[in-house]
Amino acid sequence: MNPKGSAMSTSPRTVLITGTSSGIGLAAAVAAARAGWRTVATLRDTSRADALRKAAAEAGVDLDIRRLDVTDEASVTTAVEGVIADYGRLDAVVNNAGAGHLGTxxxxxxxxIRKVMEVNFFGVLNVSKAAMAHLRASGxxxxxxxxxxxxxxxxxNEAYCAAxxxxxxxxxxxAPVARTLGVSVSVVEPGAVATEFVNNIGFDLEAGIDAGPYSGALRRYIDRTVEQFLDGSAQTPGGAAEAVMEALDADRPAFRIQTTDxxxxxxxxxxxxxxxxxVQALTGAWVA
Structure with missing residues (x-):
């Protein structure tokens, strides 16, 4: 299952990563390129690629930056077929694109709720389905x-967690089905990652909280979560990207990989x- 040992190993291994404008996706794209992967870094809006380009330049690596909107099947097909046309192979896909949501x-x-599912669930399936035949070919x-x-x-986080x-x-x-044809499937499970919570939930904390009868519980949840980001316990995107690299490069990566103790x-x-x-006792304490 290791692409290093595939029949196509005479050319560089190619990985496509989604959601690389910031955070884990950006860090993973740079880390993969540094590790010798030919890295196709994709994002929905390529006008937002400045931070990605800057990080690549600072790391001294080359990235192939392309547009891919995970919710648009035509965009996904174009991106995947473009990689095959240009490089002749696809050895790995990292589904990273996603969006947070706060509500009840x-x-x-x-x-x-449907939009959250569209990005975080169906978007992953769009990319995975388009890539699977090529991943079979490369192991x-x-x-x-x-x-x-x-x-x-x-x-x-009902909608987000549901997705x-x-x-x-x-x-x-x-995973076991794909394994019969030589494709390894893994999920990477980060906890809190610095800089992402407020930016990704689509919720204006400065505007105050008006959640009707849920306002008190929501205020307590937000206070607890923001404190987690302020006290330094949130992980850096680079730290989370190390777990992505483990899934990319380990001889036999685990199915489930957490990013911190x-x-x-x-x-x-x-x-x-x-x-x-x-679990009910644990999470209930967050809002009681």
Missing amino acids: LENDAMDD GRLITVTSVGGVIGQPF KFAVEGYMESL WARGFVGTKLADADGSA
């Missing part, structure tokens, strides 16, 4: 950045929680 069922519009790797929120549901749960379930089900302990609570009581 009674207050959320159904269209907003390649399909890697998806999910979240600890794909294992443990978290207050006011991440769906991704984890899909990939966990796909905290993340391992957190998801371990769920995986050892047969009746669900431990």
Whole structure:
């Protein structure tokens, strides 16, 4: 399953990464290029690639920056077929593009919930489906950045966690099937990553909180979460990207890879929680 040993190893291994304008995607693109991967760094809006280009220049690496909107099947097809046309191979895909969302069922519009699923779940499937035949040809790797929120549901993250749960379930089900044809499937589960929470949830903290009867619980949840980012316990994007590189380069990568000891302990609570009581006690304390 290791592309290093594939029949096409005479040319550089090629990886396509989505959502590389910032955060984990940007850090993973630079790290992959530094490690010798021919890296196709994609993003929905290429006018937002300045930070990516700057990071690549500072690292002294070359990136092939292309447009890819995970919610647009035509855009996905164009990007994947372009990689094959230009390089003749695709050895790995890193599904990183995603969007946060903060809200709760009674207050959320159904269209907003569907949008969260479209980006975080169906977008992953769009890219994975388009790439799978090429990954079969290379004995390649399909890697998806999910979240600890794909294992443990978290207050006011219902839609986001539902999408991440769906991704984890899909990939966990796909992994043994893909393995029969030489494709390795992994999910990478970060916890809190510095700089991403406020930017990605689509919620204006400065505008105040008016969530009706849920305002008190939401305020407590936000205070607890912001404190996690301010006290230095949030991981850097570069740290999370190291787990992506583990999935890319390990001889036999695990299916599920957490990015920190905290993340391992957190998801371990769920995986050892047969009746669900431990998780409910944990997350209930965040809003009680």
